[in-house]
Amino acid sequence: MLxxxxxxxxxxxxxxxSDGSDTPIFCRSVIEMITDLDESDWTNGSDPSQSVSDRTLRNFADRGFSKNLCKKIAYxxxxxxLIENINSRPDDVKKALADEFKSYDPSVTKNNVAKKIANWLYNYIKETAGYIDKDALTTKKIKQSSQDYKTKYGNYLLKxxxxxxxxxxxxxxxxxxxxxxxYVYEISLIEKDKKDGLNNLIALCPQCFSIFQLDDDKTRIKELKLSKKMLSKHFVSEELLDPIHLEKGLTDVLSNLSKLNPMTISVSLDPKEISQKVTDPNLYLLVKNNVTTYFLSIKKIMINLDKQGVIEYEILQNQMRTLYLKMAKTKRSEQEIFYEISNKIHKTTLANKLYCDIVVSYFIQSCEVFNAVTK
Known part of the structure; x- marks a missing residue:
């Protein structure tokens, strides 16, 4: 209740x-402080490149935010x-601000006025969006369920x-x-009318958790189910690939690769066989471009580092092949396999993802990743 x-x-x-700002400017400032949405998403204007009009902002200040806006920014x-902005003000400003609100809430002080205002705004946005709080008993049961799920599944869902x-x-x-x-979080059922279990549970920040308990929008549930599916698949892939230790020298390979200027590389390789290994059109274009540009340069880097004893090239080849074979057994798509292997390299070396993708492309061309398609 407001x-x-x-x-x-x-x-x-x-x-x-407001620091003397007029109503439209201050209203825009408030919205920018309380949400990370772009201004083009605040309304349903026909031209998203245009700023929200002063008239609309004055209406927001006078009549409040629309239900549509509140639904957009709730998550x-x-x-x-906003709390940080208010707390950075001089004590006399915070005290004067608190005194203004004492007739509404006697517990307001200069030390808590920022959080009080943020909480009032949160409740206003939630209620205007149509997310009405449940009765106290139901709310208590939901919180208790979340605590029980954290005890049982918390570590897994956080990972x-x-x-x-x-x-x-x-x-x-x-x-x-x-x-x-x-970790400060809660665990929610995704489909609230179905049984619990890992496939129907997800970890959320406390704010999103509170709102989602009041939100029965099927589109929202569908989005969360998709997010859960993607998170679960990626987590399983990471668990599968984690035991494989990549050559420490791979960091040196990527470091040397990052120093290359693609504008000065002499392109002399025509990767004709990639079409026999990669059938996904978008992935094919990415791999072909990487191989055409970088393959010969990476090969030279590999040979030099192998001679110096920085890497064991044959071992690295076998490791890449093992990564691929483990992923292939999971029936992942070509893109999923490609990016999971790239993520493994990124996690191991902390190198730029762009260069990790290029290295995976190299091993596709050299036959450690992806087999030729059987005709």
Whole structure:
């Protein structure tokens, strides 16, 4: 339930933290602080390249945000920015701001006014979007279920999402609390009318979790199911490939590769056989371009580093072949296999993903990755 209506909230905020800006400019500033959405996504304007009009912004300030806008930003809120902005103000400003709100909430002080305002805005956006809080008993049961799921599945689901909220907000679930790193998250059923289990559970940031419990939009559930599927497949691939230790010298290969200037490389290879290994059109173009440009240069780098004892080229070839064979057994698509192997190289070497892709392309041409298609 809202304690302060939006019009009053906006008026008081403008009085103390607008720095003299007029209503449209301050309204735009507030929206930019509380969401990471681009301005072109705030409304349904016919020309997304145009800024939101001053008239629309004045309407927002006077009448509040539209339901459509609130639904768009509910999962993309960055209220921390607003809190930081208010907390950076002088004490006398924060005290005056708090005094304005005391008639609505006597517990407001200069020390908590920023969080109070952020919380009021959050509740306003949530309710305007149509996400109405459930009764206290239901809310308690949902929170208890999340706690039970964390005890049973928490570690697995955190690894699956790699510590980031899979909703559009993408926030890190890791927080520094009293000088220690900890995970702050909740676990939700994806399809709330179905049984729990790893395939129907996902880790979310507390904010997205709270909103999702009130959101029965089938499109949202479909999006989350797709995210879960992708996260799960990638996690399984990482677990499969992790035991394979790549040559330490591969870092030197990638370092040498990064120093090459593609504008000065003499292209002299025509990779005719790639079409016999890669059938995906988009992947074919990527691999062909990489091989045409870099194959001979990488081969030279490999030979030189092998002679210097920096790498064992035959061992590296066998490792790449093993990576491919393990992925091939999982029936992944060509693109999935390509990028999972590239991710493995990236994770091992911390090299730019672009160069990892180029190295995988090299091993496709040299036959360690992908077999020729049987005619």
């Amino acid at each position: 304690i302060v209506d939006f019009r009053t909230l906006f008026r008081i905020m403008k009085k103390y933290i 993309r809120l960055t209220l921390e920015n 699956e999402c790699r510590g980031n909220c899979p909703m559009k907000c993408g926030k890190s679930l890791a927080k520094e609390i009293n000088g220690k790193l900890d």
